[in-house]
Amino acid sequence: MKLIVGIILYCLFPYVRGKQSTQQKKLESLKSLIFNNAKATVTLNSTDLKQLLSLSTPTLGKANTAYSGRKIGFYVTLKSDMNYGKLQTVKFDNIFVNDENDSTCVFTCPAAGTYMFVVDVLLNKHTQLSLRLNKTSVARLYRDSSYSPHVQVSKTILLKLKQGDHVNVVSEYNNVFINGYLYSGFTGTFLY
Template sequence: MTGHLHIWTLLCLPGLLGQLLPKERDHQVVKIQQALLESVRTPILSLTESIVQNQLDQCNATVSLLETKIREIEMRFAELETRKKDIKIAFYTFISFETAADILIFDRVVLNEGDAYNNSTGVFTCPVNGTYKFTWSVQIQNTDWGHVLVDFKLNGSTKGFTITFGPKEHTSTNTVILRLKGGDRIWLQKRSVTHIRIAAYETSFAGHFLYD
């Protein structure tokens, strides 16, 4: 309706102005132009303010969402740091007597934080993902010439070994550092033995969690 009124005003303007004196006519022209400009300027300003406010609202919503995500990430990092400090996995064991089984059973447990080592089976079961360090020593009794070769097993795959030769009480030691997943199984297994017996109390197996 307002648009039609403006058009009607423009169409009738020449006839109306023609009836006025030149000076008065110029004055009326200026007034009408100002009124027309004001009638157009107000809706434009209103529309511009609405667009700007809408953009500001969207920006504020985006900033609020980003702040929430940042807080969530910070909380996750804090939880991970706390979890790392709380993880305590370590064991130290030795053999009190040698069995006929291929897997070495380290039956005497000095330390077993986290209860990941089973002294009935000789198997360490990884409780959480992470990097672990394992060390073992194999000493032989003072017997005839011979040797004992012991493999370090991860889920049945050899990741390291020691070989100890006789006839004197020699000792072999090795260390392995591995990235493990929860549920991985570690043990020591005799691969080859000739005329040799493993010395009790001097043959040991140890491991501990390093970091996530």
């Protein structure tokens, strides 16, 4: 708890030590605080996380000019159970958020930067999916048939993207069955 309070105070109050520090000094102190308490659980709210990310960018808190304050993110799910063939793109057809993206099948990067993607699927048989960047697998989700009938499988990754890059989820096997009804989804968001 002391660690959490320390991080929050440090991020929100630049005058804690009596004078305003440079961004680099703040980042080094924050890194030290985290590394020295590596076995502790650190909880950051969204404001703290944004502050940490702004401190850790190579521009030391300067805005990404390609980003220009645009909102980039999406969260889509499957409306119903679906079957897919080998190398078929999974079409998430239930849109909750879709900022800066025209399709629910393939995310097209509108601005260069670092993005976080999450694939979360409910599977009921031997299955393999992949998250692809420009038709190249960058992460895989696998479900072995020896487990219980339904298994929730999830993968979270960070990717450095260039404008125009494509990211999508693809079935690696024939006859891949994915449960819908909000059990399976695909999320992506611009970080910095």
